[in-house]
Amino acid sequence: MIKRILVPTDFSECAENAIRYAARLAKDINATDLILLNAYKLPVTYGEMTISAIAEDLIEEQEHEVELEFTNQINKLPELKEVPHYYVHKNALIEDAVATMADELSIDLIVMGTKGAHGINEIVLGTNTHVITKNSKHPVLVIPQNASYRAIQDxxxxxxxxxLNSSTVDVLKFFNRIFRSNIHLVHIxxxxxxxxxxxAEAKSVNQHFKNITHHFHFIINKDMEEGINSYIREKKIDMLALIPRKHGFFYSLFNKSHSKKLIYHTEIPLLAIPD
Known part of the structure; x- marks a missing residue:
């Protein structure tokens, strides 16, 4: 079940699109909470004032600015009026804030924005989207800047x-129940x-998808990104899912700079599922 959704934001247009997508998804799946998170790291400065006094003044000033930014962003997104939502801000690095809040709030899904098809290294919140996607203990849904929300049918x-562990495919089963999604198991x-x-491993995987619509597809292509994206276009796929396991093929793929194209060049939402 996906009931609590966390959306990091830096108040950019890209982040707004991710919030818009998350809000519409939250409405369709009847989520109980949509939490917007802004994280900032205050600089360390020295002077005549004490460190604690400087920090206190900076925090107060930053919190005021963040409150205004949240108010402006929320006012621009009418989709938020249709779902329960609130916002929080933290003085921390974004990857630390996301990990902490996800655990403390029992988050079921993290939704983040990316600049999409032409932004291999142009990720909202810097390179942190890649770091969070790779290391998160919670499913992360990455939304390209130009992606529009639609029912997740394929x-x-x-x-x-x-x-696979059964828990790693629970989120896919959830989408299948809500949207009657077809699951395409694609091997490049x-x-x-x-x-x-x-x-033998494919037969084992098959056991996890009993009683739901799924298909196996074996594609020969030396370029994994090209193979997957060709399949996405041909089959009109609505969401691409990956499991960035800590060992094995996909983990090494995530750590190769050229392979980030697979994540950030996709024009559709990408779901990273922890193993």
């Missing part, structure tokens, strides 16, 4: 056929023959 899970390989080990 989801492509890029899989290396490694055995530069080899024309699937191994016996991969066949």
């Amino acid at each position: 989801i492509a899970l890029a899989t290396d056929y490694k055995a 390989s530069d080899k024309e023959i699937i191994t016996e080990e991969e066949i």
Whole structure:
């Protein structure tokens, strides 16, 4: 179940689009809370005033500015009026604030914005979107700047056929229940023959998707990004899902600079599911 959604914001247009998407999603899935989070890190300065006095003044000034920014952003997004929501701000690095708030508030889904198809290193909140996506213990839904909300009818899970825990596919099952989504299990390989080990692992994966609509697809392509994006366009996929496991193919992929194209060049929402 997805009941509590956390949306980090830096008050940019990209972040606004992510909030807009999250609000419409929250309405469709009947979420109980949509929490907007702004994190800022105050600079350390020295002078005649004590450090504590400087920090207190800076925090007060920053909090006032953030309050105004939240008010402006919320007023520009009528979608928020249709769902329960509130905002919080933290004096912390964004990745630390997201991790802390996600645990403290029992968040089910984190929604973040990215500048999308032409922004491999032009990510809202800097490179933190990549860091959060890779390391989060909670599912993270990355929304390209130009993506518009629509019912999630087809989801492509890029899989290396490694055995999955049932908890890692719970979020996909949830979307299937809400939207009757079709699950496409897509394996990209530069080899024309699937191994016996991969066949066995695919059978294991199949057990997790009993009683819901799903399909296996084996695609030969030396360029993983090209293979997946071609499939997305051909099948009109609404969401791409990945599992950035701590070991194995996708973890090494996430850590290669060229592979970030797979994440930030996608023109559709991308769901990173922790293993």
